[in-house]
Amino acid sequence: MSHPPSDAAPLISIEAVDKWYGAFQVLRGITLTVRKGEKIVLCGPSGSGKSTLIRCINHLETYQAGRIVVDGVVVNDSVKNIDTVRSEVGMVFQSFNLFPHLTILQNCTLAPMRVRGVNKATAEATARRYLDRVRILDQADKYPAQLSGGQQQRVAIARALCMEPKAMLFDEPTSALDPEMVKEVLDTMVGLAADGMTMICVTHEMGFARQVADRVIFMANGELVEQAPPEVFFRNPTQQRTRDFLGQILAQH
Amino acid sequence: MNQTFGLPEFGFLLGGLKWTVLLSLLAFAGGGAVGMLVALARTAESALLRRLAIGYIAVFQGTPLLMQLFVVYYGLGLVGIQLPAWAAVAIGFTLNASAFLGDIWRGAIQALPRGQTEAAQALGLHYRARMRDIILPQALRIAQPATVGYLVQLIKGTSLAAIVGFIELARAGQIVSNTTFEPILVFGVVGAIYFVLCWPLSLYSARLEARFAAAMR
Ligand SMILES: Nc1ncnc2c1ncn2[C@@H]1O[C@H](COP(=O)(O)OP(=O)(O)OP(=O)(O)O)[C@@H](O)[C@H]1O
Ligand SMILES: [Mg+2]
Numbered sequence: 221m222s223h224p225p226s227d228a229a230p231l232i233s234i235e236a237v238d239k240w241y242g243a244f245q246v247l248r249g250i251t252l253t254v255r256k257g258e259k260i261v262l263c264g265p266s267g268s269g270k271s272t273l274i275r276c277i278n279h280l281e282t283y284q285a286g287r288i289v290v291d292g293v294v295v296n297d298s299v300k301n302i303d304t305v306r307s308e309v310g311m312v313f314q315s316f317n318l319f320p321h322l323t324i325l326q327n328c329t330l331a332p333m334r335v336r337g338v339n340k341a342t343a344e345a346t347a348r349r350y351l352d353r354v355r356i357l358d359q360a361d362k363y364p365a366q367l368s369g370g371q372q373q374r375v376a377i378a379r380a381l382c383m384e385p386k387a388m389l390f391d392e393p394t395s396a397l398d399p400e401m402v403k404e405v406l407d408t409m410v411g412l413a414a415d416g417m418t419m420i421c422v423t424h425e426m427g428f429a430r431q432v433a434d435r436v437i438f439m440a441n442g443e444l445v446e447q448a449p450p451e452v453f454f455r456n457p458t459q460q461r462t463r464d465f466l467g468q469i470l471a472q473h
Numbered sequence: 474m475n476q477t478f479g480l481p482e483f484g485f486l487l488g489g490l491k492w493t494v495l496l497s498l499l500a501f502a503g504g505g506a507v508g509m510l511v512a513l514a515r516t517a518e519s520a521l522l523r524r525l526a527i528g529y530i531a532v533f534q535g536t537p538l539l540m541q542l543f544v545v546y547y548g549l550g551l552v553g554i555q556l557p558a559w560a561a562v563a564i565g566f567t568l569n570a571s572a573f574l575g576d577i578w579r580g581a582i583q584a585l586p587r588g589q590t591e592a593a594q595a596l597g598l599h600y601r602a603r604m605r606d607i608i609l610p611q612a613l614r615i616a617q618p619a620t621v622g623y624l625v626q627l628i629k630g631t632s633l634a635a636i637v638g639f640i641e642l643a644r645a646g647q648i649v650s651n652t653t654f655e656p657i658l659v660f661g662v663v664g665a666i667y668f669v670l671c672w673p674l675s676l677y678s679a680r681l682e683a684r685f686a687a688a689m690r
Pocket of ligand 1: 241246266267268269270271272273
């Protein structure tokens with residue numbers, strides 16, 4: 221697996237971010253810098269704030285204190301900044317969220333045409349290239365409902381890639397899938413990682429974490445509790461909470 | 474003057490039918506256009522817009538159409554704005570239909586999974602593109618049976634236009650009945666004409682509903 225040089229420029233920097241839902245604090249002083257080409261795996265118990273954290277990066281959620289900067293652009297309420305960040309950061313959801321009334325190809329060409337102003341022919345050529353890369357080009361003219369879950373998730377990855385993003389966020393991309401479809405999606409993500417994509421993946425697929433992650437981060441109660449390269453993280457976790465969590469995860473798998 | 478119900482009388486009914494169809498189309502076009510704005514306002518991010526739309530829907534759904542037509546026609550006349558009857562009726566029906574259609578479409582927009590909007594946002598799509606390309610095509614499809622169902626109600630509801638002097642189908646029937654003294658025959662024919670107009674729509678609506686039920690399975 222290709223690892224970024226340790227002096228690579230920061231692409232995403234999260235600085236002392238706090239977020240509340242009413243009186244409930246979901247994120248507590250989160251600080252995290254992700255370098256270009258770096259692969260982060262984020263894990264932690266349900267409700268610990270993993271989704272909330274990565275959704276703050278592309279402003280699907282707002283945060284109340286601290287700062288998030290993506291490739292030099294501050295993620296705040298500025299519409300211009302939000303646009304810039306969203307067009308440079310792709311996101312893949314647990315529930316795929318393909319557009320059911322559009323064909324696979326149209327799912328992939330819509331944003332490049334509307335957001336980047338790319339013409340239809342170019343957008344389709346790009347879409348076909350990425351659909352081919354996720355090995356689903358032969359389904360281009362079908363509708364999402366005609367595809368299996370694993371295929372739909374690969375389309376969702378291709379759809380995000382068609383915007384040619386600088387980084388990709390994954391929110392439990394395999395947890396809604398039948399077990400036999402998990403591998404095809406993980407393989408796609410491994411390929412993406414091998415090509416040097418900057419990635420933050422919320423996942424409990426520890427095999428994937430071992431294989432591609434530069435750092436594995438454990439999150440609990442809105443805090444980053446522990447982070448380390450996978451070989452250290454899995455063999456020598458320093459925090460009791462991390463050990464408990466790993467014990468549970470490994471017992472399940 | 475005691476005529477029998479013949480071709481001229483039937484022609485008179487068809488003259489009324491012409492207005493019924495025209496009024497229905499006007500009401501549907503006006504109600505559809507304004508109703509779309511109402512639905513968008515009702516689902517907007519701005520709390521002010523949402524509250525305005527809620528108020529609008531409450532007022533025009535919560536008062537009788539008859540009263541709304543009165544207010545537009547006679548009420549505006551009282552303050553010196555004298556509208557031709559057709560314009561008053563068009564405005565009255567537009568107000569009423571926009572409240573109902575706006576609320577139907579609001580429900581359909583809100584019935585879509587939140588993930589559709591989020592995926593569109595994450596791709597950088599703006600409100601306009603999100604609505605036009607993602608949300609509305611799906612919402613209008615969901616709302617199609619209810620929309621057609623409402624259109625049937627609307628066609629029958631145009632008979633209320635008679636109160637401001639319109640001779641549409643129902644009023645034409647009343648006139649012919651008064652001159653021929655054959656109310657059963659005349660209103661039988663009037664009913665049949667309404668039926669021929671509305672039944673295909675009802676059928677179409679039921680078919681759509683069945684198709685969507687099958688698609689959801
Ligand atoms: N819109 C909301 N309003 C109030 N509380 C919320 C909202 N969204 C999330 N929360 C709460 O914030 C906390 C963090 O949620 P989040 O979805 O980020 O957790 P997560 O780590 O992704 O969990 P999971 O593994 O279940 O996906 C949870 O306790 C959740 O109940
Ligand atoms: Mg989550």
